[in-house]
Amino acid sequence: MAVSQNGWPVNPPRSSRTVPGTNVRIVVADGPAGDVLMYVLSQFDKRVEDLDQGADDWGYANRPIRGGTATSNHASATAADANATRHPLGKRGTFTGPQVAEIHRILSEVDNVVRWGGDYSGRADEMHFEINAPHSRVAAVATRLNGGGNPSPPDSGSGGRATLKRGSSGADVALVQRFLGLKADGIFGTDTESAVKRYQSRQGITADGIVGPATWARITSGLGGAVPGTGGGTPTPTPPGATLKRGSQGPAVTTLQRRLNAWYPAYSHLTADGIYGAGTESVVKEFQRRAGLVADGIAGPRTLAALKL
């Protein structure tokens, strides 16, 4: 059986899947290799750089390694290229130091069964991620990411998300954590559980710490930034130039969110929905810490000035 450079069979059963949290679809191998690549790409999108820019994210391709004779891992559908045009083959330094650190954190979350082309000792390929471990190790990681249950079907889409609770792990857990302003390590532990309970009680639903359909519905509706005590009535938009904080709404918040995303793609991946919720507060705090401002999560005159707003 023909194999690619990493020992995985070429032209395997494969599917087009949507990278969770994006509109990007790429073809990857069915089974654990594809599951793990999807996790890495979704975390890349959330924590390193937006994938939804340009149609330059690639998976399966039956070809030799460019400029080489070995069969590319793209031929076994166990490799993916992220934002290829921004990270051209052979070029080093296309990511910032913090972005590189975040990439390595993501890979450590999958027990380094995925290798990044930026870590090649020879010709760099910073767009490129590939499975670099045998099936048994990759399967173990995929099982953990899938919460120990059945592997996710190809392209499960955004609806019908699995219930998450203490002990769950994976991309959806990281999504919930980001939403709640927690460290997005993808592992549902006691801190995540407590934060989910607090969120649920603010939302007036059963505070059981389990992210089931009702909690998912609120989170995916994006209302969730949702602010204690805004129930009822249309919120008054915050005027431009005014201090923005948790609970603020309107175009000034959208502008702030867009500015943070555009200028700080390494850590800001906010939905520009004009609602200043936990996620926006958390990114503002991160910005303030890095800018040497008081990290209170409130975008007052100094913070807005530092963002040229």
Ligand SMILES: [Zn+2]
């Ligand atoms: Zn590649």
